[in-house]
Amino acid sequence: MKTSENCINRNYLNYVKSVCPKTKEKRSLFRAFLVGGIICSIGQAIRLIFESLLGLAGDELAAYVSMVMIFLGAFLTGLGVYDRIGKFAGGGSIVPITGFANSVVSPAMEFKTEGYVYGVASKMFIIAGPIIVFGVASSVLVGILYFIGYRIF
């Protein structure tokens, strides 16, 4: 039986590689830096405002800022703006917490046609799910390492 292993035509794949258009790396990096920087600056501005107006500090302040940024990401996704920002910015708008909000809200909107249980609720984490899984798993791992390190030294 033919499988993907014995189908491979190396010459052809090398040729395809040579004619394939390349991602414009410098441009992508610049745009990501620009938009990612703007998003983080907004976050920082909100942080400063909360700090001076509400007198928040530490974890509480961080939580408030995250909440506002997540709201903004979700809101812009709902308005249909965030995907346009993403098209321009690439990684610049995926990496900040607003991108995480976008990755949860966009499938929730998309699968509304399949109903609230099997659509919205079950498809909500198809993109964010892996991020949560690996985030939790790696935090457990770091926690164990930290625990062992703490005991030894």
Place this chain on the structure above:
Amino acid sequence: MTRTIFFKNQPRIVGTSSVAGPKECAGSIKEYIQTKLENDDYGEKSFEKAESRMLYTAIKNSIINAKRKEDEIDAIVAGDLLNQITSSTFATRNFSVAYLGVYNACATFTEALTVGAMLVDGKYMNNVVCATSSHFASAERQYRYPLELGCTRPPQSQWTVTGAGSCVLSANGTGPKITCATIGKIVDYGVTDANNMGAAMAPAAADTILRHFKDTGLSPSDYDLIASGDLGALGSRILKDLVWEKGVNLEKRHVDCGELVYNLIESEFQGGSGAGCSSLVFSSYLYTKMKEKKIKRLLLVATGALLSSTSSQQGESIPGIAHAVSMEV
């Protein structure tokens, strides 16, 4: 081994109709499209329903354009990209006509034409409708990501056409004749990048085209136009290179429906794709030009990438296919 079927009675394409979304209607074939949609959702609750309705409209209008009545139609051969080809099934549910559902991804249109032409040529049936559709939003949610997700597309990617095309084949009447068809075989060179379907399908297109010329004894200069389905700009270049290696020059005769359908701007990258791509371009632009005798002999080679989202997640490569249908006025 026979792969080319010569139609002795030469069924005729007596009428066509096309439906397309706003983006396609802003493209280079806009004036040839019959039903132009203002919204992608076509007034329906979901994009799947919209696609189905587009296909229904195309089939219905093609029957009217062919000056046939619904009860004169013997069969509908239709297909699309969605799982279990639901768009076609739900579109034909409204007709009380025999139905054959076909699937060969984006090569479905020429597959449908071949099956339809066989039915008519064999005198089993008099009037057969061949139709396919695709919808950007419904394909995107099945194969890729939610529409509102802010991700970027790689430069080798294509844009699924929101459109449907339908044509009526008949044993009698006027219109372009289908003279022969070459059935493609699965060609897989091991391309695994689901964004690079042009590269996955080009070897299949090259194989079918070369086989067609070998079986018929024709050469590219015998055709006014050789139209590939949805290889896109990159796939077309690869196709020309592949056949050139075998001593066939397509340079002057070749056009790609996917390249034709949009005014190529950056967000579509390599051009259109999808089961509706070749049927939309054929049912609108190419058919009109054949009727006007601007194109006298046409070889339509729709190309398909036979992957599923499961197969690409399991690391399988992308099998390509291409069926060629030869027409003349």
